[in-house]
Every structure is written in structure tokens, then in C-alpha cells.
Amino acid sequence: MAALFEAKVARTPWLGVALASLGLGWLIGAALANTRVEHITDLTLRTAAVFAVAWPVLLLDRVTTPPQWATRQWLGDSAVTAVAQGVRASFAWLVAGLLAPVGMSLRTDGMPWHGPVALTVALAMVGVWLATLHALLGALRAMGQGRKVPEALAGGGTFGPADAAQLIYAPAQGFVVGMVPVVVLTAWWGARGLEVPISTPVVIVIAVCAAWMLVRNWLPYQGPELFTGLRAVQVAHATRFATAQVMPGLPVWLGYACKAGGAGRWLGLALSRHDPLSPIVMAAVALAVAAFGPLWPLDLALVAAALGYLGATRRLALRDLDAWSAAQWLGAAQADLARAERRIGLTLAATGTLCALAAAFSGRSQLAAAALFGLGVGAWLGTALTLQLGPVPRWVGWTRATAWVVCALALGPGSAK
Amino acid sequence: MTTVLRASGIVRRYGPRAVVDGVDLDLCTGEIVVLLGENGAGKTTLMRTLAGELGLDGGSVEVLGIDLGREPERARRGLIYVSQRPALAPLASLRDHAEALAAFRGLATAAWPAEMVALASALRLGDVLDVPVRALSGGMQHKCALVLGLLANTPLAMFDEPHTGLDVRSALALRELIRGRRASGTAFLLASHLAEATLALADRALVLRGGRVGCAFGVTELAAFRGDARAFEQAVLDAMGA
Numbered sequence: 001m002a003a004l005f006e007a008k009v010a011r012t013p014w015l016g017v018a019l020a021s022l023g024l025g026w027l028i029g030a031a032l033a034n035t036r037v038e039h040i041t042d043l044t045l046r047t048a049a050v051f052a053v054a055w056p057v058l059l060l061d062r063v064t065t066p067p068q069w070a071t072r073q074w075l076g077d078s079a080v081t082a083v084a085q086g087v088r089a090s091f092a093w094l095v096a097g098l099l100a101p102v103g104m105s106l107r108t109d110g111m112p113w114h115g116p117v118a119l120t121v122a123l124a125m126v127g128v129w130l131a132t133l134h135a136l137l138g139a140l141r142a143m144g145q146g147r148k149v150p151e152a153l154a155g156g157g158t159f160g161p162a163d164a165a166q167l168i169y170a171p172a173q174g175f176v177v178g179m180v181p182v183v184v185l186t187a188w189w190g191a192r193g194l195e196v197p198i199s200t201p202v203v204i205v206i207a208v209c210a211a212w213m214l215v216r217n218w219l220p221y222q223g224p225e226l227f228t229g230l231r232a233v234q235v236a237h238a239t240r241f242a243t244a245q246v247m248p249g250l251p252v253w254l255g256y257a258c259k260a261g262g263a264g265r266w267l268g269l270a271l272s273r274h275d276p277l278s279p280i281v282m283a284a285v286a287l288a289v290a291a292f293g294p295l296w297p298l299d300l301a302l303v304a305a306a307l308g309y310l311g312a313t314r315r316l317a318l319r320d321l322d323a324w325s326a327a328q329w330l331g332a333a334q335a336d337l338a339r340a341e342r343r344i345g346l347t348l349a350a351t352g353t354l355c356a357l358a359a360a361f362s363g364r365s366q367l368a369a370a371a372l373f374g375l376g377v378g379a380w381l382g383t384a385l386t387l388q389l390g391p392v393p394r395w396v397g398w399t400r401a402t403a404w405v406v407c408a409l410a411l412g413p414g415s416a417k
Numbered sequence: 418m419t420t421v422l423r424a425s426g427i428v429r430r431y432g433p434r435a436v437v438d439g440v441d442l443d444l445c446t447g448e449i450v451v452l453l454g455e456n457g458a459g460k461t462t463l464m465r466t467l468a469g470e471l472g473l474d475g476g477s478v479e480v481l482g483i484d485l486g487r488e489p490e491r492a493r494r495g496l497i498y499v500s501q502r503p504a505l506a507p508l509a510s511l512r513d514h515a516e517a518l519a520a521f522r523g524l525a526t527a528a529w530p531a532e533m534v535a536l537a538s539a540l541r542l543g544d545v546l547d548v549p550v551r552a553l554s555g556g557m558q559h560k561c562a563l564v565l566g567l568l569a570n571t572p573l574a575m576f577d578e579p580h581t582g583l584d585v586r587s588a589l590a591l592r593e594l595i596r597g598r599r600a601s602g603t604a605f606l607l608a609s610h611l612a613e614a615t616l617a618l619a620d621r622a623l624v625l626r627g628g629r630v631g632c633a634f635g636v637t638e639l640a641a642f643r644g645d646a647r648a649f650e651q652a653v654l655d656a657m658g659a
Contacts, residue, residue, distance in 0.1 A: 070504040072496075074516065075565070076521035078490060 025103025048124035056171030134175025428475030454625035468498035503562030634655035
């Protein structure tokens, strides 16, 4: 029923989405077909990232703010069914999106690297979708189990910062975690070669089935805490404190670096100020630039910086809120904050290490070592300081962002053969 | 009679200001209680708090014995709250909303469509069942929400100023519909400014003043005012104070 109601209140032009995916895939397939073979892994990695970055945005939107949630809640819909419907809707988007590798294969069929390209792109899309979903549901559950959520729902109580931190980080975390196997796969492919003896449609079918099986097994275990978590998100979206927290200020330098014109910068400003997804959108924009720009190491560095920026500015947003005397609303439970930061730090460190190893695989050992060092210092020191000092100093976030840049540089041109 | 709602010591603050300050309220099956009071007296805030839309700063609420704070989703299944600005989906029609309501709340498939048509017809919405609500006037949208509130057939129904924006015929029809539901055991908590409607429906009336119950009119007192709405208005004004 939720699906029927949603279909009425938020129609999705599925045919258009499917055709757009197919067409986009076809265009990228044409670009790949005209690429020198030594650059094919680089371009595949970037293509996979471009296609994968959509899922964190979509899932954050569908799962944490189901269409007409206020109405549905009033009519008696439960959080679990609303989230399940959001997951199903995003799965439908995923299936439509997986037509992109099919479109690519229309142009690349017969090329020796045809199989690995389809596999890499499909793996990125499904992997990021699953990882983001897992992170989001975990964050919602955590918010639902929070000690003071009922007061937070009232708008005047407290709201565990650890829970909020998880939700804010979930999309970026899902993207990063989901991309790890892709980065490793492309590095392996560049270093050792890769044979995929199955056709693209079979790859897609396997990817779809695997994703759906996993989700079907997850959802029944999502408890009623989702309801409270989801309601907390709804209240948070309507609260200026929460909006400020979810939505850091505009990274003007990123807008300039992306060579955006006046209109582009204005759009970026509008997104940053009014769209809680703006950090993700900025990352997506940067990824798109990275995919099609001529100076790809710089562009990818910007992408990495944008992702690091998510972490850095979130902390800054918390500082601002503290200054606004909104700390009460956020809770200021430092133990929770430290736990969340530690988890985030560990994820970043593990991911960065894998990226650095992938770069090392591809022969750029010096930069890989630099990346490893940067990540080690940035993530671990940052985490350690968080645990030691409680509130995170501003520079810790920027250290993490820098670590990401170094990591991205390590994966620069020629990283894959 | 079963206690449907038990609220004790309800406190709700906006910042430092207590908008609802220590209200106790019990409702039994088939009982109609009307909240009266000036604008800002705390009627809507109290109802939203009882409906679980706002959190509690103090006190406790039980709906059919289920603690609203501990098990909000389960407790809320026993009630429906129709606000002054109902959260209708603009693109969906009344029938769409009713279908969703029936599915979400597990209404009997055989009964609800006819009941929905009957309720809609009584409130003169029979011709617009399939029109998206955004195409309806404000008053008609309000009536759509009231139809859904009655269709839900929950043990507890809370309507915030249900007569506001209704034409005379619809207002009278609504009174009859509420009486009909009361006869089948639904408890109603209504907020109103209308003395006549209060006298026509209420078993009890509570006058809120500064977030507290300033005065309560029981069955006997209300019976004494029936037929003399002006005297009742004066009594309410006296209860509100200067």
C-alpha cells in the first residue's frame, strides 16, 4: 500500500530513468572505446565513481525523508514499512541505473576489456548502494535507541551527537566503503590483468540478485527503533539547528577550483544553504568534473578534498552550534561523540590504507607511502585526540581532508596500467 | 467504561516558557471532552503532546494503557489527531488517502469504502472523492481530514477546532457524525471556541488558562447551561479571567 500511495504522491518516470541510464552508458561506452588501452582502468574507475555517487544521495533522501512522510505517519504508516518502501524504491532506481553498464557494453562489446569494465561499474553501484544503506539504517536505529530522543523530538530537548554524527557521515561512509573493493579490483586489474569470462547481462543479473537477497535479509531485523529514529530525522529537518548541523557552509574555494561560472557558484551557494544533501552534491559535482576534466589528478584531489570536507566541516558546524547555545539540543555527550569519532576514524584509516595499498600495487610506491603516512597521521591522530580531548579541534578535520588529498594523489594518473 | 486516555502532570515547554503546565486528563470510552480557552492558552499544544507529535517535558501519557513515551508507535495506533492544518498529500485524493489509511491501520476491507463514501457524503464531499486535495478549498481539505479522522475509527479521536471553516450544514452534520461515533464507544477530545457546539456535544469542558486547567464544567453544569449559550460563554469568559 505504501508503494501505491507513494506512486500517487511522488511519481517516478521509470521509463525515462531507464532510457537515460542506457543513453549515458552508451555515451561513456563510446568514450571508453576511443581511449588508449593503457588508460582504460583509470577511466573505468572514474566512471564507476560517477555512477556510484548517486546512491548515497538517493538513499539519504528516500530512507530518511520518505515522500509525504508526515501524511503517511498521520494515516498510520509505520517507520519500518516506510523505510522498506524507501529501500524498494531505491532498489528500483538501482536496477534502472544498472542499465548504464548495459548501455556501455553496446559500444564496447568485443573489446578485450569489455567484461572487467562492466563488472567494475556494476560492483561500484551495488557496493555503494549496499554500504550506504547499511550505514543509514544503522544510524537511524542508533538515533531511535538514543537516550534523549523523545526530548529531541520535541525540539527543545537533546539529541545524541553520536547518532547525528553517524547519520551525517553515513552517505560519505557508504560511498567510501562501497568503493574500496572497486579501487582494489581496478588496481589488481592494472597490475595483473583481469579476465571476466561472463557477459554483461549475466554480471548485472548477479549483481541485482545479490543486492536484493542481502537487503531482504537485513530489513526484517530492523526494529521499531527505526520509527523514533525516522521521526527524529523529520524533526531535525525542520529545525534550524539540525539543518545547520547537517549542512555546513559553502566551500567557496571548491566552487572556484571547479571553475564554476557565476551561475554555478550561485547554485552551489543555494545548495549549500538550503539543501541538507549539499556536501554530497558538491562531491558529486566534483566527481563529474573529475570524470570529464582534462586535469584529472587535480580534479580527483578536489573530489577527495570534498569528501574530506564532509568530515571537517561537520565538526565546524558543531562548533558553531555550541556557540549558539544549541549544545543542549545536541546533547554534548562527549563519550558518545568520542565513540562515533573513533568509528569514523577507524573507517577512514582502513579505507585509506586500502587505497594506499591499491596505489602501491600499481607501482607508485612513493606516493602510496605518502598517502599511507598522511592517512595514518590524519585519521589516527585525529581519533586519538578526539578520545583524549573530547571536542575535536578544527585542524583535526582539515588533517583528515589533507589525508584524503594525499590519498587521491597516490591514485593519480598512471596508477593503473 | 474503559479508560482510553490517562494523562497526568503533562508539562510542555517552548524554551523556558511552560505552555502546558501540569495538566491531568482522563478520558473514558464514549466520552466527549472539549478544551476551551483563549488563543495561546495551550489547547493545541496539549493535543499535540497527547498525540505524540510533541515530546513531554514532564508527566506521562497512556493510550489504552500503553505508555506513549516508551512505545510511541503502538500507542499512536489507538488514536488519531486531526489538526487545524492537516498533513494531506497534495497530489492524492480523499479516496487515495482513505485507501492508505485503511491499509496502514488494517481497516476491514469489506466495510471501509462504503463508510468512507457515507462520511464524505454527509460532509458534502461526495463529488470530490477522486479530486487531488490541492484542487480543493481550505474548508474542503479540512473536511477531508475530518472524514479520515472519523474513518480511522480509533478508540480515541482528537480534533483541533473541527468546526473552523465549515459551513453551517457541514458543521451540523459533523456533530451528528461525532455523536454516532461516540455511541459506538469512541472517546473524543475536541478543542473549540464555540459555546454552542460545546454545549451540544460535550460531557465535560475544560477551560485552559496559562497552560493549566483553570475551570472544569461537568455533566451537571453543562446541562444547566443547555439552551443558554450566552450564559455559558459568560461563564467561560469568567473562567478565563481578565
